[in-house]
Amino acid sequence: MTHNFFAGPAILPQEVLAKASESVKNLTEMGLSILEISHRSEFFANVMTEAEAVCRRLLNVSDDYAVLFLTGGASSQFFMAPLNILPSGESAAYIDTGAWSTKAIKEAKHYGNIVEVGSSKDANYNYLPEIESDLSKYKYLHLTSNNTIFGTQYQEFPDVGTPLVCDMSSDIFSRPLDVSKFDIIYAGAQKNMGPAGTTLVIIKKSILGKVDRHIPTMLNYETHIAKGSSFNTPPVLPIYVSMLTMQWVERHGGVAAMKVRNEEKATLLYNEIDRNSLFKSAVSEPYRSKMNVTFLLNDESHMDGFLAACKDNAIVGIEGHRSVGGFRASIYNAMELSSVQHLVDVMKSFEAKNG
Amino acid sequence: MTHNFFAGPAILPQEVLAKASESVKNLTEMGLSILEISHRSEFFANVMTEAEAVCRRLLNVSDDYAVLFLTGGASSQFFMAPLNILPSGESAAYIDTGAWSTKAIKEAKHYGNIVEVGSSKDANYNYLPEIESDLSKYKYLHLTSNNTIFGTQYQEFPDVGTPLVCDMSSDIFSRPLDVSKFDIIYAGAQKNMGPAGTTLVIIKKSILGKVDRHIPTMLNYETHIAKGSSFNTPPVLPIYVSMLTMQWVERHGGVAAMKVRNEEKATLLYNEIDRNSLFKSAVSEPYRSKMNVTFLLNDESHMDGFLAACKDNAIVGIEGHRSVGGFRASIYNAMELSSVQHLVDVMKSFEAKNG
Numbered sequence: 020m021t022h023n024f025f026a027g028p029a030i031l032p033q034e035v036l037a038k039a040s041e042s043v044k045n046l047t048e049m050g051l052s053i054l055e056i057s058h059r060s061e062f063f064a065n066v067m068t069e070a071e072a073v074c075r076r077l078l079n080v081s082d083d084y085a086v087l088f089l090t091g092g093a094s095s096q097f098f099m100a101p102l103n104i105l106p107s108g109e110s111a112a113y114i115d116t117g118a119w120s121t122k123a124i125k126e127a128k129h130y131g132n133i134v135e136v137g138s139s140k141d142a143n144y145n146y147l148p149e150i151e152s153d154l155s156k157y158k159y160l161h162l163t164s165n166n167t168i169f170g171t172q173y174q175e176f177p178d179v180g181t182p183l184v185c186d187m188s189s190d191i192f193s194r195p196l197d198v199s200k201f202d203i204i205y206a207g208a209q210k211n212m213g214p215a216g217t218t219l220v221i222i223k224k225s226i227l228g229k230v231d232r233h234i235p236t237m238l239n240y241e242t243h244i245a246k247g248s249s250f251n252t253p254p255v256l257p258i259y260v261s262m263l264t265m266q267w268v269e270r271h272g273g274v275a276a277m278k279v280r281n282e283e284k285a286t287l288l289y290n291e292i293d294r295n296s297l298f299k300s301a302v303s304e305p306y307r308s309k310m311n312v313t314f315l316l317n318d319e320s321h322m323d324g325f326l327a328a329c330k331d332n333a334i335v336g337i338e339g340h341r342s343v344g345g346f347r348a349s350i351y352n353a354m355e356l357s358s359v360q361h362l363v364d365v366m367k368s369f370e371a372k373n374g
Numbered sequence: 375m376t377h378n379f380f381a382g383p384a385i386l387p388q389e390v391l392a393k394a395s396e397s398v399k400n401l402t403e404m405g406l407s408i409l410e411i412s413h414r415s416e417f418f419a420n421v422m423t424e425a426e427a428v429c430r431r432l433l434n435v436s437d438d439y440a441v442l443f444l445t446g447g448a449s450s451q452f453f454m455a456p457l458n459i460l461p462s463g464e465s466a467a468y469i470d471t472g473a474w475s476t477k478a479i480k481e482a483k484h485y486g487n488i489v490e491v492g493s494s495k496d497a498n499y500n501y502l503p504e505i506e507s508d509l510s511k512y513k514y515l516h517l518t519s520n521n522t523i524f525g526t527q528y529q530e531f532p533d534v535g536t537p538l539v540c541d542m543s544s545d546i547f548s549r550p551l552d553v554s555k556f557d558i559i560y561a562g563a564q565k566n567m568g569p570a571g572t573t574l575v576i577i578k579k580s581i582l583g584k585v586d587r588h589i590p591t592m593l594n595y596e597t598h599i600a601k602g603s604s605f606n607t608p609p610v611l612p613i614y615v616s617m618l619t620m621q622w623v624e625r626h627g628g629v630a631a632m633k634v635r636n637e638e639k640a641t642l643l644y645n646e647i648d649r650n651s652l653f654k655s656a657v658s659e660p661y662r663s664k665m666n667v668t669f670l671l672n673d674e675s676h677m678d679g680f681l682a683a684c685k686d687n688a689i690v691g692i693e694g695h696r697s698v699g700g701f702r703a704s705i706y707n708a709m710e711l712s713s714v715q716h717l718v719d720v721m722k723s724f725e726a727k728n729g
Contacts, residue, residue, distance in 0.1 A: 021405035025412040028610055036398060036407045044395035049690065050376035052391045054569040054615060057380040057691060090445035090571070091592060094606035098590035122591070129588050209607050214409040216445070216571045216609030233484050235453035236477075237446060251449035252564050254571030255383055256611055260409060335404065336412060 022358040025336030026167050026311060026349045027189065027210040035263045035353075042259065053259055058252050063259075067248060070262040077265060077274055080198050080221060085244045087220040088258050093188045096205040096218065097123040100184055101130040103240050104202065105158055106230045112136040112157040112181070116171055117144030118342065119186055120163045127161070130232075136160070143343070144169040147306045155180030159202055165190035167210070168340045170313030170347065171306045176200055182223070190310050191219065192268055193352060194278035202226050211310070211351045213261030216254045268352060277352050284350045284359045285309040291363040296374050297321060298366065301343055315345035325369055332365045377713040380691030381522050381666060381704045382544065382565040390618045390708075397614065408614055413607050418614075422603060425617040432620060432629055435553050435576060440599045442575040443613050448543045451560040451573065452478040455539055456485035458595050459557065460513055461585045467491040467512040467536070471526055472499030473697065474541055475518045482516070485587075491515070498698070499524040502661045510535030514557055520545035522565070523695045525668030525702065526661045531555055537578070545665050546574065547623055548707060549633035557581050566665070566706045568616030571609045623707060632707050639705045639714045640664040646718040651729050652676060653721065656698055670700035680724055687720045 023030040042053040048062055056063055071086045080086060089095075097119075105111050109131050113124045115138035127133045134157065137148030144166065154160050159182050165172040167189040176183060182202035191206040198204065202223045209215040220240065227241050236242050242250050248258075268277060289307060292298045292314045301313035316322060325346070329337045339345040350359055378385040397408040403417055411418055426441045435441060444450075452474075460466050464486050468479045470493035482488045489512065492503030499521065509515050514537050520527040522544040531538060537557035546561040553559065558577045564570035575595065582596050591597050597605050603613075623632060644662060647653045647669045656668035671677060680701070684692045694700040705714055 023406055023410055025410065025415070027607065028410055028412060031407065031410045036409060039409065040395050040399035040407075043391060043398050050688070051378055051690070052386065052395075054391060054394065055378055055380065055383055055386045057383060058570065060380075090447075090609070091450075092445075092606040095446075095592045098592065102590075126590055129590070207607060209610075214611055215413065215607045216612055235457075235481055235484070237450045237453065251447045252382065252562060252570045254445070254609060254612065255564075256569055257571055257609065333405070335406070336415075 020333060022334045022361055023336055024334060024348045024350070024362070026340070026347060027207070028215045029210050029349055029351050030353045031214065031260070031264060032267045032353045035260060035267050038263055039260050043256070053256055056255070058249060058255055063255055066259050066262055067253070070258055070265065073262060073265040073269060074219065074221075077192060077268060078196050078198055078221070083223055083225065084198060085222050085224050085240070087222065087240065087243045088248045088253060088261070089218045089220055089243060090216065090254055092218055093119065093186050093205055093207045094122065096186065096203075096220065097126040098129070099238055099240070100161075100203050100205070101127040102232070102234060102238060103230065104226050105131040107131060107232065109158050110134055110156065111159050111161060112154045113161045114138070114148060114150065115140060116147060116163050116166050116169070118166065118168045119188070120161075120166070123161060123163070123186065131158070144171065145302050145306070147171050147173060150177045150179060153180050157181050159184045161185070165308050165310050167311050167349070168342055170302045170308045170311045170343070172308035172310065174305075190308075192265065192274055192277060193281050193310060195274050208257060208261050210349070213264045214257050216257030217261055219261075264353075280356070281309045281350070281352065284354060284356055285312065287356070287359050287363060288312050288348060288350065291366055295366050295370050297370050301345060310349060310351055312348045312350060313339060313343050313345065314348075321373055324373060328365055328369050332361065334362060334365065375688060377689045377716055378691055379689060379703045379705070379717070381695070381702060382562070383570045384565050384704055384706050385708045386569065386615070386619060387622045387708045390615065390622050393618055394615050398611070408611055411610070413604060413610055418610060421614050421617055422608070425613055425620065428617060428620040428624060429574065429576075432547060432623060433551050433553055433576070438578055438580065439553060440577050440579050440595070442577065442595065442598045443603045443608060443616070444573045444575055444598060445571065445609055447573055448474065448541050448560055448562045449477065451541065451575065452481040453484070454593055454595070455516075455558050455560070456482040457587070457589060457593060458585065459581050460486040462486060462587065464513050465489055465511065466514050466516060467509045468516045469493070469503060469505065470495060471502060471518050471521050471524070473521065473523045474543070475516075475521070478516060478518070478541065486513070499526065500657050500661075502526050502528060505532045505534060508535050512536050514539045516540070520663050520665050522666050522704070523697055525657045525663045525666045525698070527663035527665065529660075545663075547620065547629055547632060548636050548665060550629050563612060563616050565704070568619045569612050571612030572616055574616075619708075635711070636664045636705070636707065639709060639711055640667065642711065642714050642718060643667050643703060643705065646721055650721050650725050652725050656700060665704060665706055667703045667705060668694060668698050668700065669703075676728055679728060683720055683724050687716065689717060689720060
């Protein structure tokens, strides 16, 4: 068995992969592969309906919001969000927690007055900056809920007198959420939701249609709302497997159960990092992500040795991002506690030999 | 066996589906599914390299051109092409052969002076308009090489003194191509190239960087050229299966062999449509598509009967698009001659009972 700690595309539940493999071979309903059926077929129309419905059930999304399955990744939402909802001349607040936030700020600047109301750049993004309590003069506050690269995560979302726009690519469906705080939630599927190739957008319908600028048809959220995410051919397989993964979350107790499961895994791993004499966390306690656990060596000369130990023990995807160095263990919903225990055992054994 | 005549997403080769199913279960190289490996993994880096390389080999694409695998479908290329290459105030020529062309014209109008130099709207797009021989005053001429809905197809591409920009979504890789005539070729994968979820763009590099307007990072072709289609997470499975499908084309003799194979299938079916007393072609002879064969009943009261006969004989996806009515048989590369023969047999048998 391979233990998959990739940051994304990332581990998916074994039963989802088995069902997906079967459907690529043959959808029993039609005698065809999921890869060769029309997006207008009854089968796929039902997939799209259920993908939206299971997302609504999991996050308790009200009818005030649309649920869309688009493409282009979170990287496209960096400009689509302000393009659609920030009138020229108006201001929006952004917090820079590194990488994705930085890119979101760069893209948004072309549409309005973007004010960086917080940044942790001064410490290579190893913490989350404080947020002012009143940001009501801004159209919205943009956050990255979980920073995949640096391993930081908001445990609570702030009440700042303005709606939130949030990139949840790496922690959507990992815990319960009060959707009513948000104007837009967006997430690339390829971490906690499914395979690469689709992007979830949950958007408050009443905020749309209020900017004057030209929006190309495919970039206008209203296009996709009107056509149920099928204005053009949607990415059939990525949406289908995302549906299967969301259904798996639901069968396993929903996002409340995921929260418990994810906290158990994160606690096990952070405890070992804090205990083990060879390692240290890259992020201090209150800011630590329960999805992407970044950690460093006290003595970097052990780097090759620990990577080799991981490889020998069928642990993949553990190398840290070049912006942080060290290691990163991504422990998304589908990761079993036993795989985290396996990593912890390898860390203990490595300490015994090298400590 | 089901005979899959869907217009797109559409039939893929059985051996591609078998390999894809296996890879969704387990990539033997890693012990993981293709759906859960990092786009930065060596395995997927090799997939991306080979996807580009096999495309270049099949169409003889020179180094003057970039080969990109993006998302957003041809519908996104409708605005991305002029956004990137048409300076404000300059003119481009478009031919309206229906549906996709019409949408391409609508999107392009926001970026320059779009001149419709031909249209077949007067006859519900059942023919291809003549093209003026000198269009050199335009930046480019935009064409839809094959109209999936109406069943028309250019058999030759015109020399008009200006480069072509062409939507080849439904006939890419169906025949040899002189890429040097084109500034941009784009194609949604989900007809002849692979499953839904990626978009091929072949683009002449020297035409880029010449417009003044702001282009969001993700919409700028130069972003994706610089990063080998991996600026953000690419749609892993759709690109992987597209690679497998292009390799299948190569193993079966390349695009020259596909042309022969496709002509044989099209001839068989059009001959039957012309012969059979119950049916008539929706398109006159010189304009007929070898990919999407549209045909009508002489007496529409046979509609339900023929659809039932198709259903009884495991023929799916044969209903015509609402813009044309009647029937549409999409006979892409992966369609076997024997399936077209099967459809012809059903047509003959239907005539024998109802003629």
